[in-house]
Amino acid sequence: MTEDRRTGQARPEHQVRIGQGPRNRRELMVKVLWIGVWLVFLSSPVKDLASGRHTPGATAGGAIGLAAFVTAYLTLVFRNIGRPFSPRFVVSVISVLAVLAPLLSYTLGGAWLGLFVYLSVACGATLPVRAACWSIPAATAVMYLVGLRWHEEADDTLLLVPLIGFAMVGVGQLVRTTIELRKARATVAQLAANEERLRLARDLHDLLGHSLSLITLKSELAGRMLPDHPGKAAQQVADIEQVSRQALVDVREAVTGYRRPRLAAELAGAQVALTAAGVTAEVPADPDLAGVPEEAESALAWALREAVTNVVRHSGAEHCAVQLLHRQTLDGPVLELCVEDDGGGGSGTGPGNGLTGLTERLEKAGGTLEASRVKRGFRLVARVPTATGPDVGSRA
Secondary structure, three states: OOOOOOOOOOOOOOOOOOOOOOOOHHHHHHHHHHHHHHHHHHHHHHHHHHOOOOOHHHHHHHHHHHHHHHHHHHHHHHHHOOOOOOHHHHHHHHHHHHHHHHHHHHHHOHHHOOHHHHHHHHHHHHOOHHHHHHHHHHHHHHHHHHHOOOHHHHHHHOOHHHHHHHHHHHHHHHHHHHHHHHHHHHHHHHHHHHHHHHHHHHHHHHHHHHHHHHHHHHHHHHHHHOOOOHHHHHHHHHHHHHHHHHHHHHHHHHHHHHHOOOHHHHHHHHHHHHHHOOOEEEOOOOOOOOOOOHHHHHHHHHHHHHHHHHHHHHHOOOEEEEEEEEEEEOOEEEEEEEEEEOOOOOOOOOOOHHHHHHHHHHHHOOOEEEEEEEOOEEEEEEEEEOOOOOOOOOEO
């Protein structure tokens, strides 16, 4: 969970990114390997071409047809799975697959019936649900009719073609739903940010509107009184100074309130952030903050935010446990925050700027910070003093 000081960048995420294209070469290779595994059904046509039982012309034509089929299939799958339906492109490519699959199977033998599996996958993955629901049975029927010439071979794929086709319909729906959910989350986040800006604008207007109006009015009065009544003008200037000082105090208090995080909110945010990053999270839902000063709570909230950020960005962890405990120490009762993960931590040789800043923030609140590697990951422990505390070891 320490910051990666050598690169200064987050480590690659390990969770599956459904509905998103590859961002780098590694993710592209993962996608290529995943799609390449399912090319196993091409082994039968390749073996048939290599068997030498066809004429040289038939072998050459079969090789060209197989290459065209695989190119069309990979182009369609790479470009369209989970994306909005593009009728002209998808229909044209599926038409090529729909012509090549029965043509090659009928002319070269039952070993080529596996091409209908790819035709079914292409229909299920790229067509709208209604179109896929009739195209997959149609592909199965065509395969059955072609397979009448090769009775035993047709039986092997008769059930597989519709099953894998409709399975891809479900996968396509899952991808599209995930994309819509991601867009909805982005919209909600944008709306929340806009609402927060409006709230900030309203608060600043309420804080400064009256004060600035009063300052403007008194400034005008002081300007009018200055030539003939310098004493009264001086009184107006003194009032202006007092009002401006009070306005400055109000603004500072408001800004401090905006910037001070709350531990309960940070715990809820930690649960969401860890789950979204694919990390199994154990986070207390109802913390007991009785007797915890605001400054101490704020320091713990900052510590939790920094710890969770490092888990998500740098650790590569699969599991993270957050504990909030009241303990009795020789120096008095303390509230202890422990964040432990099973990741690799950062590659730096010392604490990063984030941990250094947390240490200073906790020291101002009278607390301490411990960050160290453990046998199966990394642990961060932050402690702050409390005025009163429950029994030792009670868990929030």
